[in-house]
């Protein structure tokens with residue numbers, strides 16, 4: 001018998017996702033299936049996949065079920081698993097709202113990086129509203145790396161937002177090159193599980209622009225955790241210390257796909273605000289899905 005698998009397509013600042021609603025965790029999604037769905041020519045296409053599962057139904061999220069009903073089982077485009085996806089959480093929340101599982105306002109989402117508090121703003125006259133996520137605190141591991149593109153190298157700040165980031169301040173975003181492949185970071189021991197690499201330029205006070213090469217997805221048009229890492233790196237470089245002054249520090253981060261606003265609170269908590277859009281929904285043909293790569 002042919003079963004159909006429901007999917008949606010969404011994006012947050014053009015970081016795009018295939019969304020697979022699966023409350024009871026019955027859809028088998030090995031890495032090969034995820035890569036097939038995220039393929040932009042032979043599949044639906046996306047930088048990643050959001051598997052929407054009730055926390056109680058997923059072995060990795062059962063412990064969070066009392067705090068957060070829904071678990072974002074996030075996968076990169078190559079099928080690999082990542083701890084956290086900032087744009088993904090906003091799109092995940094938008095999906096839950098659109099599907100009637102939650103209302104505008106506050107909710108909690110379970111992720112591999114812990115429970116995230118999310119606020120869905122009231123929609124404006126055009127039916128649009130931003131989503132804000134309390135992303136937690138950044139950690140800055142002591143070991144630093146160097147990022148290289150062609151003849152150029154930069155020291156990179158090691159920032160962990162649940163997932164690893166190497167943030168390099170450059171003179172020109174063009175210096176990042178094509179980003180068709182991951183820019184090498186050395187020594188290799190700093191990021192044993194791979195890394196997301198951000199290239200950053202200044203645009204003005206409290207305002208930066210970036211490009212990113214994401215682990216498991218390649219160059220994307222936005223990365224929420226990357227924007228948070230960049231804001232933290234810029235604040236440290238600029239000597240802005242919310243903990244010391246008791247004043248929140250905000251950076252506007254421009255990405256190829258849009259703008260995110262990142263605020264670091266005096267307690268170290270980082271808040272990310274940006275759009276989240278559902279663009280399509282449909283059904284996956286089960287013959288295609290089940291018949292291997294093709």
Ligand SMILES: N[C@@H](CCC[C@H](N)C(=O)O)C(=O)O
Pocket residue numbers: 015048076081082083084085086087088163164196214215216217220222223224225226
């Ligand atoms: N695009 C995401 C980050 C997704 C995970 C990343 N590729 C990794 O492997 O850590 C975001 O918006 O944060």
